[in-house]
Amino acid sequence: MAALRQEPALALDTESDSLYRYFYRVCLIQISLPDVDYLVDPLRVPDLEPLGDLLADPAHEKVFHAAENDILMLKRDFGFSFANLFDTMVAARILGWRQVSLAALLEKHFGVVLDKRTQLTDWGRRPLSKAQLSYARLDSHYLLPLRELLAAELQRRGRWREAQESMAALAAVTYVEKPFDPDGFWRIRGARDLRPAELAVLRELYLWRDSQARAANRPPFKIIGDDALMRLSQRQPLHLGDLRLSERQVDHYGDSLLAVIRRAQEAPPPQPPARPRGGNGRPDPNVTARFDRLRTWRVGRAAARQVEADVVLTNDALMAIARAAPASLEELAALEILGPWKLEEYGAELLEALAA
Known part of the structure; x- marks a missing residue:
């Protein structure tokens, strides 16, 4: 930790085991300085509080690529907080670069080719392989020089304030646990085309799969895939040899699946989830009209800047503005949707679009 505290900036990345565990976790934390890379094993290191103190210290810049998920996971697993962030993917998108994956950026600017297949391996197993350790090190090793390259270009093109505002917002992202949705089977492709009796089987199989996944601590898709659930719901086999798994x-x-299917055949068919309260669930037509005008404005702004539309403003931000319908810059600022730079850059245009 002493070496890290001496540096004004450090690069970070994480690896998790979400492809292999139901209750997934951060399994590795990579930290790079200009002349050394560290791999921290949170499964073996009992106390990461000193690292947490460093991440929260605004005196040290923390450089990530596609930071949001890393930040959310580190907050969830360790209760960390963050200050002074730089996200190389956010910077590249603000600049309008078309290829913004880390692999593409490293190959273009440093001639480094990452073997992304290693990313899909089980980071929760120990010991980690040499290939995993090498991949993990490279994932953070070039972030500091990449940050310097991007920062210089942001400054040159007058986008530094915009980038700072966007990156400051990353520190405030909050992890929200998504509980299991027992009605989630409705979102399986083709589910709404099933007959009522088939839907009853699909529901019971879907609930069974989640219970099995929890018990085994494996992702549901590694128990049985959605396509197989659909086939079983339609065919409803009664014998092991007919399962086609x-x-x-x-x-x-096998035996458990057959029991679930038999039980589901006696169950009433599920009813579609209720629409949100408030009429037919559709937004007010005036809100929709304002939202459409704001989106039309955003398309033009994004095209002029040669960036993706959400770099200008997200759909959520546009909808919130459309619902509130501010009539002045003061009212728009009071919504606390836009930071100072975006308010200054886009505020008057947004009000004009709303009033059109």
Whole structure:
């Protein structure tokens, strides 16, 4: 930690095991300085509080690529807070660069080719392989020089204030646990085309799969995939030989699946989820009209800047402004949707679009 405290900036990345665990977690934290890379194993290191203190210290800049997910996971698992962030992907998008993945940026600017297949391996298993360790190190190793390149270009093109405002907002992102939705089966592709009796089977299989995934601490798709759930719901086999699953799946889950299907055949069909309260769930037509005008304005602004539309403003921001319908810059500022730079840059144009 002493070496980290001596540096004005440090680069970070994380790896998790979300492809292999139901209750996934941060499994590795990579930290790079100009002349050294550290790999921190949170599964083995009992106390990460000193690192948390450093991440919250505004005297040290923390450089990430696509920071939001890393920040959310670090907040969830360790209760960390953040200050003074630089996100190389956010910077590249503000500049209008078309290829903004880390792999593309490293290959273009440093001639480094990342083997992204390693990213999909199980980061929760120990020991980590040499390939995993090498990949993890490279993921943060070039972030500091990439940051310098991007910062210089942001300054040159007059986008530094915009970038600072966007990156400051990252520190405030909040992890919100998404509980299991028992009605989530309605979102499986093709579910709404099923007959009522088939939907009843799909619902029971969907609930069964989640319980199995929790018990085994494996992602639901590694128990049985959505396509297989749909096939079973339609065919409703009664014998192990008719399941048409892998040998492993039949051995582990065959009898249980048949029992679920038999039980579901006696269950009433599920009813579609209720629409949100308030008429037919559709927004007020005046709000919709304002939102459409704001989106039309955004399309033009984004095209002029040669950036993706959400770099200008997100759909959520546009909808919030459309609902509030501010009539002055003071009212627009009071919504606390726009930071000072975006208010100054876009405020008058937004009001003009609303009033059109």
